[in-house]
Amino acid sequence: SLAHGTFFGVGSVVATSLVPEDKRASAIATMFIGLTVATLLGVPFGAWFGLMLGWRAAFWAVAVIGVIAFAVLAVLVPGHVGANDKPASLREELAVLGRPQVLLGLAMTVFGFGGLFAVFTYVQPILTRLTGFSDAAVSPILLVFGAGLAIGNVAGGRLADKGVARALLVSLGGLAAVLVALAAVISIKALAVALLFVLGIAAFATVAPLQLRVLEAAGVEGRTLASSLNIAAFNLGNALGAWAGGVTIDRGLGLGALPLVAALITAVGLLLALWSLRLDRPVVLATQCPAE
Template sequence: MPIALLALTVGAFGIGTTEFVLMGLLQQVAGDLHVSIAAAGLLISGYAMGVAVGAPLLTLATRRLPRKTVLLALMAIFTLGNLACAMAPNYGWLMAARVVTALAHGTFFGVGAVVATGLVAPERRASAIAIMFTGLTAATIFGVPAGAWLGLHQGWRATFWVVSLIGVLAFAVLAMFVPHKKSAETLPALREELAVLRSPQVLLGLAMTVVGYAGVFVVFTYVQPLLNRLTGLSDGAVSAVLLLFGGGMAVGNLLGGRLADRGVMRAAIWTLAALALVLASLKFAIGHVVPAVVFFGVLGVASFATVAPLQMRVLDKASDAGQNLASSLNIAAFNLGNAVGAWVGGVTIEHGPGLAALGWVAAALTLLGLGIALWSRALDGRPSAGQHAHPATT
């Protein structure tokens, strides 16, 4: 395995920790800043929207820079944003700091995914992406539970101070090991990059990511109140469940990469179907300790098994000139799905049937994403302008 790929994974670990850690501290942040649980949940949506907006804009703004330079600049933004989170005096400041931090997220994973695929043989591209995303799963296994534990004992601000230190470490590792290659010599024209937005299959790929993945965050954003209020687990036990969820993500991430190497579209369809089934089972699991704990472990597997197939689908359907933009757009699509899911979950809790119904709502969203995936597969045999067919990956 190229050491540069591991360096990308370290960067992904830092970003993944700051993205997910608030989910284990939602009630503490809400109490400290005197806002509701749903309002605290919007900090997840705000971060995700920052990713969704920042990914395409920063990708285009930095297109003439070497990819290593871009990655280092983004990690610097990430570190400064977390410092601002740690010092936030009120809810508005924290929201703004979360959005600034999020600007680095989408472009880092988008550019990083392209760099990762260039480090390995063509038949190992999906697995390379999965390895980079292992940083996210490691963040959920180690970073998020540890951050939640630290926040419970030392205050949630302490967690962001530590995440800032992780950002400094990630910057150093990327600087040492990611190869420095100039990309300006073969830079495509801007109109060629933007042409990816006219590809129906790329747009459908982005849509299946947004809608299909939104179901995960309808549930996962509110993991703490779900386990506290409906299952009766303590805050300390929630950290242990987050650890189990992270272990499931690690398994699902590598499984999704292997499945996508054998057939991208087939893997996307089956993993979305499995995810919808798991989400629907929340209603039956959440009232009892053992089934609820098992549920979140299985949800970790099902949720991240979708990541590599959905990312590779968009990359496969983009032209060579549009790879960077398409990759970043799909990272934005994942996070737009996060934002939609967190918002839908909050509406369900405050204005709908409540916490117990989150699984049904989540499953409905993921099934809609599955429907988009089936539509996209049906169009595979029909050539369209600007689209490259890849029969071996469908």
Template sequence: MPLALYALTVGAFGIGVTEFVIMGLLLQVSGDLGVSVPAAGMLITAYALGVFVGAPVLTLATRRLPRKSTLLMLMGIFTIGNLACALAPTYEALMAARLVTALAHGTFFGVGSVLAAQLVAPDKRASAIALMFSGLTLATLAGVPLGAWIGLAFGWRSTFLAVTVIGGLALAALVIFVPRDKVKEDLAPLAEELAVLRRPQVLLALLTTVFGFGSVFAVISYIQPMLVDLAGFSKAAVSPILLVFGGGLFIGNIAGGKLADRWPVGALLGTVAALAVSLGLMTFAVHSQFWAVVFTGLLGLTAFATVAPLQIRVLEQAGGAGQGLASSLNIAAFNLGNALGAGLGGYVIDHGPGLEALPMTGAFLTLAGLGVAAASLAVGRRPAAIAA
């Protein structure tokens, strides 16, 4: 694989740490800033909404810039935003800083996915995208547990300072390894790019992502209180358990990419169905320490096995001039799903049956995504059947 792909992976690692590390710090943040756990969970929802808004807006705003310049600018915003998080004096200031940081997220992965797919042969595109997204899995495997430990030992602000340093390192990797555009590409008219939004299959693919992946955040956003209050673990045990989750993410991400290279449709349906099953069964595991750990890892595996199939589905349905925008919109869709899941999870905790109902809530969300995917495939086959 080209070295530029590994530079993108480093950038994905930095972004992944800042997105996911807050999950291991909810109790510390809520205690320090004097807010409830669901209110602290809104920092996850707000970040996801920031990605949802920032992805299409910044993609269109930077469409005339070289890809390398765009990636460097985005990583700069990300790094400054994390420094602001570390220095935030109030809950409101932290919320604002998280929003600023989130603006760079969607466009980075959108531009990066298109670049990754173009750097390799057509039959390796899903694996190239999976390699870039492995930065997220490595962030969860190593960065998030370490960040949670730093937050427990030295305070949550120290975690965000550490992420700021990671952002600087990622910026350096992008400068060194990502080549500048050798040939200036002909820029398609804006109307041609926006036309992708009128394609029903693209919209159905995006909706599949929202529901199919949103379930993950209904659970993982509140994994610390679930492990502490339901399974009976100490706060110090959460960081090692997050290593298990990260290991599952890593394996699932690579497996999903390889499956999507060979059987894109089968991988899409199979991975989303597997995620629904793992969430449903997790409902019965959360009160057992052993099974809670097992299903935390299984959740990571099945969750990130869906990423490459979902992203490839959108790219295939977009095609041509609309791929860059569609790719960013799918990252936005992932994060709209994250916001939906985290917000729904907070509602279930505050106004519903509580923490133990979160996995089943997520399972129903995933089943909705599976239904949308099946409908999309049925609609796609209809013209072929009519033509025959």
């Protein structure tokens, strides 16, 4: 977990450095496809490997894969990436955290993405107790959800390439709307599975725009730290959503209320995005006004 934020934070910076400016969001999305595929394949493979050879074997497999990944990065990542950038001091990196747009970007990530986990953390009891699926049906349904994640990841990157502001509003608004719709159809099996697929698309369509927004707000001098902190913000959002879902159940509102609670959390992220974009407007107007 200590390496996680740094790896994906630096990975986002490297990915955006390898492509033209109008392809930066797609580059971030491409990198996160690895995370999506790893989640889809790694969990069942790790469980099978541990069952066959013991739980220690799964950890050895992770270590071996890590060494292979290290070698691939050393060979394939161009050595010139970042070679001409002036190294930022720790003070310059930390100073970026004083920028309102960076802080708003981090908050957008916490709330915008966090809503998903108010539902996803409890997806198994939702599917078995509310929708009426058997325990054996949950894993195939999660594969459908995972396919949606992969599609949404690519779609979000392409949308953000055409404009980060529009991508933020469309993806966050779409995620909130899908969560509301899920609450309405959660007891209907076919529609529940279809909405979970769409939920996967909507959820990961937010990733590239949220990450690129923070990178742009941080600028060159603070992008590495800000990018890493935004990965931490995704994880904080995961924890926030899971906690909110637990409180909802504990207060007696039941599993059926979780999609609506999730939608409210994501709606906070959408409001923060609107606020952030509104703060951008005076800067845009100032650059467009002719000098007197």
